[in-house]
Amino acid sequence: MRSLFFVVIASLILAACGSQPAAPEQPAAGVEDRTPKVKVETPTVTQVTADSGSLTGLAALKDPKSILSKRSVFFDYDQYVIKGEFRPLIEAHARFLVANANMKMLIQGNADERGSREYNLALGQRRADAVKKSLMLLGVKEAQVESVSLGEEKPRNPGHDEAAWAENRRGDMLYSGEY
Amino acid sequence: MLALISHSVIAALAVLLLAGAPLARAQLAIEITGAGANRLPIAIAEFGGERIISHALTSVVRADLDHSGLFRLIDSGETPLSDSNIAYGDWKNRGADALAAGSVAATTAGRYETRFRLFDVQKQDLLGGQAYIAGSAQLRNTAHRIADFIYEKLLGEPGIFSTRIAYVVKSTGRYELQIADADGANAQTALASREPIISPTWSPEGTRLAYVSFEAKKPIIYVHSLATGARHVAANFKGSNSAPAWSPDGKRLAVVLSKDGGSQLFLVNVDGSGITRLASSTGIDTEPRFSPDGQWIYFTSDRGGSPQIYRIGASGGEVTRVTFEGSYNVSPRLSPDGRSMAYVAGNGNRFQVALMDLASKQTQILTDSAKDESPSFSPNGRMIIYATESGGRGVLSAVSSDGRVKQKLSVQAADVREPAWGPFIK
Numbered sequence: 255m256r257s258l259f260f261v262v263i264a265s266l267i268l269a270a271c272g273s274q275p276a277a278p279e280q281p282a283a284g285v286e287d288r289t290p291k292v293k294v295e296t297p298t299v300t301q302v303t304a305d306s307g308s309l310t311g312l313a314a315l316k317d318p319k320s321i322l323s324k325r326s327v328f329f330d331y332d333q334y335v336i337k338g339e340f341r342p343l344i345e346a347h348a349r350f351l352v353a354n355a356n357m358k359m360l361i362q363g364n365a366d367e368r369g370s371r372e373y374n375l376a377l378g379q380r381r382a383d384a385v386k387k388s389l390m391l392l393g394v395k396e397a398q399v400e401s402v403s404l405g406e407e408k409p410r411n412p413g414h415d416e417a418a419w420a421e422n423r424r425g426d427m428l429y430s431g432e433y
Numbered sequence: 434m435l436a437l438i439s440h441s442v443i444a445a446l447a448v449l450l451l452a453g454a455p456l457a458r459a460q461l462a463i464e465i466t467g468a469g470a471n472r473l474p475i476a477i478a479e480f481g482g483e484r485i486i487s488h489a490l491t492s493v494v495r496a497d498l499d500h501s502g503l504f505r506l507i508d509s510g511e512t513p514l515s516d517s518n519i520a521y522g523d524w525k526n527r528g529a530d531a532l533a534a535g536s537v538a539a540t541t542a543g544r545y546e547t548r549f550r551l552f553d554v555q556k557q558d559l560l561g562g563q564a565y566i567a568g569s570a571q572l573r574n575t576a577h578r579i580a581d582f583i584y585e586k587l588l589g590e591p592g593i594f595s596t597r598i599a600y601v602v603k604s605t606g607r608y609e610l611q612i613a614d615a616d617g618a619n620a621q622t623a624l625a626s627r628e629p630i631i632s633p634t635w636s637p638e639g640t641r642l643a644y645v646s647f648e649a650k651k652p653i654i655y656v657h658s659l660a661t662g663a664r665h666v667a668a669n670f671k672g673s674n675s676a677p678a679w680s681p682d683g684k685r686l687a688v689v690l691s692k693d694g695g696s697q698l699f700l701v702n703v704d705g706s707g708i709t710r711l712a713s714s715t716g717i718d719t720e721p722r723f724s725p726d727g728q729w730i731y732f733t734s735d736r737g738g739s740p741q742i743y744r745i746g747a748s749g750g751e752v753t754r755v756t757f758e759g760s761y762n763v764s765p766r767l768s769p770d771g772r773s774m775a776y777v778a779g780n781g782n783r784f785q786v787a788l789m790d791l792a793s794k795q796t797q798i799l800t801d802s803a804k805d806e807s808p809s810f811s812p813n814g815r816m817i818i819y820a821t822e823s824g825g826r827g828v829l830s831a832v833s834s835d836g837r838v839k840q841k842l843s844v845q846a847a848d849v850r851e852p853a854w855g856p857f858i859k
Contacts, residue, residue, distance in 0.1 A: 375673060
């Protein structure tokens with residue numbers, strides 16, 4: 255039944271196509287045609303393929319395929335040096351911030367639970383400052399970035415072993431609207 | 434008939450208040466796990482008066498003295514003592530060195546008069562006494578004042594039973610800054626938040642707290658008036674703001690700011706004005722604390738390569754190092770007489786409360802636990818309260834400055850941390 259329906263529709267369309275309006279008559283020779291001619295152009299559409307590696311799109315911040323959706327830099331025990339493996343991440347966020355001067359970032363530094371809360375707040379601050387400094391060295395303006403510390407207060411992993419502590423020694427990069 | 438009924442209602446309310454009915458959901462429970470070397474044997478006779486009220490009051494006095502770890506309570510029987518005719522020999526035979534006897538009587542309109550006297554059983558002598566007028570809501574406080582009187586008369590230093598402690602309770606998704614009596618009763622919530630609260634400290638006159646709140650997703654210092662709940666931001670500079678410490682005159686705070694890079698020490702007026710830099714280092718400077726005479730600020734710093742305690746003049750200047758043993762010494766807290774300093778000594782992953790005599794530099798580890806934090810002296814300098822872990826959750830413990838008396842304070846199904854012992858109420 256369905257195929258019959260389509261055949262009917264198709265033949266109707268074909269019939270419609272068949273009845274073209276008559277071509278306009280050519281004007282008589284010698285008479286100047288003063289009718290302004292409207293230029294008809296078909297606008298060109300250039301196709302863009304969305305590149306998930308694009309570093310300037312806001313959507314990239316949340317796209318799991320984009321490096322920009324990664325926000326955490328992890329640190330070794332008692333260290334606040336940015337390890338080589340995180341350089342590409344920092345560079346990607348730096349490029350984004352330079353290209354989007356109206357975007358602001360909050361860097362939250364964290365420490366593992368061992369020892370005094372206030373001293374751990376200061377350790378977390380060191381890590382946040384290290385991330386901020388790296389971004390500024392790559393051209394990000396100070397006014398765009400604030401580095402703060404959460405110390406040991408907001409662990410990502412509540413465990414009490416080395417694996418948990420390693421996950422908690424980190425700096426997190428947050429953009430406006432995310433905090 | 435009407436008068437009788439209203440008196441019963443008042444009596445019931447008095448008992449409820451004497452029991453320390455908690456206004457907050459979570460009640461601090463106190464437990465003694467260690468006692469002093471030579472506890473003074475004392476008998477607290479049942480107070481006379483309306484049975485239920487007087488027994489409740491007697492119980493609070495006994496519990497205070499018992500919890501101090503410095504008294505051994507002698508069984509006094511059930512009968513109230515008429516304090517006109519003391520059978521000293523009797524009490525001596527029971528082993529008491531001291532005896533207290535008193536009574537509670539209702540006066541007009543829900544008020545009570547409490548009288549008591551304290552006797553030296555050995556010398557068969559009256560040591561002193563006191564009378565109090567209080568509304569039913571103050572009966573528990575009256576019992577604390579009696580315990581303070583007895584403590585001071587017999588031990589020669591002020592008692593802390595009328596003081597309060599502040600601390601933070603963490604339960605799932607919720608943090609509360611609470612104030613309770615020193616025995617854990619009558620907990621009230623000063624601040625409830627979804628984000629952490631740390632570093633509460635009492636103003637010298639005991640009416641305000643400074644603390645660090647993460648409610649804005651970064652650490653900010655607030656000053657909070659307990660009676661009214663009114664609070665203001667004392668420091669919210671770019672970066673982190675933390676570790677507030679009151680000057681002894683109550684006018685300024687030493688604070689830690691990261692606004693100029695790193696974590697560095699500053700001074701600020703309590704209203705948040707007049708920020709000045711106190712010290713400079715390329716490392717971490719944190720945890721400032723004024724000495725009681727206001728002359729010095731002790732602080733934690735890793736300027737020497739590892740976290741140690743240092744001292745600087747309260748107006749700045751030369752910095753001298755205070756701790757030299759071990760590779761991790763933090764959280765300096767000066768005793769009220771300024772002669773000793775409690776702190777936390779780290780050894781590997783083990784962190785314990787320690788005490789240093791500042792004149793001799795001798796140190797002593799006071800606990801045998803492993804995760805000690807934030808020590809705080811009682812205002813008579815006798816006890817140090819601190820946070821630690823027990824049974825998998827955060828609890829408060831208190832230890833006497835000689836290490837002998839031990840108490841544990843815990844809240845059911847929650848973590849308690851960040852204790853701060855309040856000053857004497859004037």
